Amino acid sequence: MIGGLSVTARTLTCVDTTLQDPLVGQVLDGRYRVEARIAVGGMATVYRAVDTRLDRVLALKVMHPALAADAAFVERFIREAKSVARLAHPNVVQVFDQGADGSYVYLAMEYIAGCTLRDVLRDRGALQPRAALDILEPVLAALGAAHRAGFVHRDMKPENVLIGDDGRVKVADFGLVRSVDTVTSTTGAVLGTVSYLAPEQIDQPGAADPRVDVYACGVVLYEMLTGDKPHEGDSPAIVLYKHLHEDVPAPSALVPGLPFELDELVASATARTPGVRPHDAVALLGQVREARAPLTEEQLDALPPQALSGEHDNAEDRTSVIPRSLTVPRPLPVNEDEPADDAALHRTSRFQSPPPLPPRRRSVRPGRGVIALVTVVLLVLGVGAGVWYINSGQFTKVPSVLTQKEAEARKRLEAAGLEVGKVRHTYSDTAGRGTVTETDPGPGARIRKNDSVALTVSDGPEIVKVPNVQGAALKKAEELLKKDGLEPGLVTEEFSDEIARGAVISTDPEAGAQRRAGTAISLVVSKGSPVDVPDVTGDDPDDAKAELEEAGLTVKVAAEQVNSEVDKGKVAAQTPKADSRLAVGDTVTLTLSKGPEMVEVPDVVGSSVDDAKSLLEQSGFKVDEDRGLLGLFGDTVKKQSVQAGKSAPKGSTITITIR
Incomplete structure (x- = not known):
């Protein structure tokens, strides 16, 4: 349930049965049985699969083969997947595994049965403020964890917000994430969806910081509150222009009566200027909670005119995003010895008058009636006195002082006839310094007048110094960062002649810099001294191995051999190629030649020169013309250097004599 909205009758499994997918029914990597295709994106296809080893359903994201052929792209994809897998946050779709099976590069991820926020908006239009905020808060919590770990999502939109059947909200598809400090070239292409792009993503494609996710979340909030995107246009170019030159309008312009806090x-x-926005999702989450605190129940539950719930006949269902389940579990009876129906009846029925007593004989002791009457009168007076005491102003409710300054909170509590008890201070990333984050008892609790209320006051975010971990092994450096209240962030590698392999070269931010506790610190780790890979193609395998090992590299010979112009048994190819830079100890894989591929030579004698050349080249040969003096003006092949029907190495040259 989200803000009173039920999401129990939809599923994310939108399987396309019109096309046959070759992966459906296959088992990837000997472990993942692909059952159905869920969705197709620009970078990958998502399948529902079963992990046969752990017997659980999961989502399998398989990269498109065209992208999988790009080694650099695959390397970045895997590196970013590993980094996202470290975001162990309840509102992030978890990455379980990563691997490759032939040309298929995949991610095994958590499978969420439910629907997307886009499904909700399509079905219900605008949402009530309570539902919109209930969805936005866990989204910001997930993005906040990513931002503090050093990543930006860059493609936030309703399609990437999943709402499970159990009401949990999760952020999906971190496929476009990049290191916060990394600027990547996109050759002019703007990533993301135009309706949710921040102006700086349009001005400077490829560069992004957490504030682009903040902007996108603001657009998503606008869409949840109004049912429409803030900027519309007949083409993407028009929408992009509006993002650059027009502010997002106030939601209340479309939904009259919407609180000004929203x-x-x-x-x-x-805000079109990045510096005016909250610096990351954690800061925006703090603003969301501050904006929500003063809103009344009526404001939170107000149904916007753009909502599509009027299409439902059932008045009880007007506040549900998706129809509720028809079966609602009934609470267990309080008394297990009673039948459930009887117990429920006893809990909800009014007290019944006792049955009439049988007529009694006139008492010979009239004093008992007087005593009974007195007892009843005293009982009534006692109950009345109790009711009077309870309702005579001896009790009050704790007023809400959350997000208020301590001095303001004290005044409000004293005005309510309450005293301020123990004041505890704690660090907070979302609450401003000096503001109240918690009360004990909580807001609205019933309390005797003149009793005390304990306050928890924010000291703002905890600030710590980045320790000097240069020269420390990666694991040790991560331990030192955690000890000082920081989190290890993105790990990259660089060559270094001074720092041993596996040790830290530097951090970002650098040692001594002050940062909030919990901030992710990027680490640059040494790959060791660089080695220029020598060219050993065409060499004897033993000679090639000796040369590579002398350079400090490890050698591996591939089991499979390939056809090549190189003589059989020699080195046909090497990976990485010559002149690449590796670190000492890295591996070079050698592929041996099984000799050239032999191809049958076609008969071209008597053919025209153009036809002969075309036929020979299609068969994989190179062609050389021999015209001599008599063939300067001829156009007919009289002879070919290799007789028709015989075999010759593919790629070798066939000479045709022209007369």
């Missing part, structure tokens, strides 16, 4: 929240998140 207008301010959208305006803050979608």
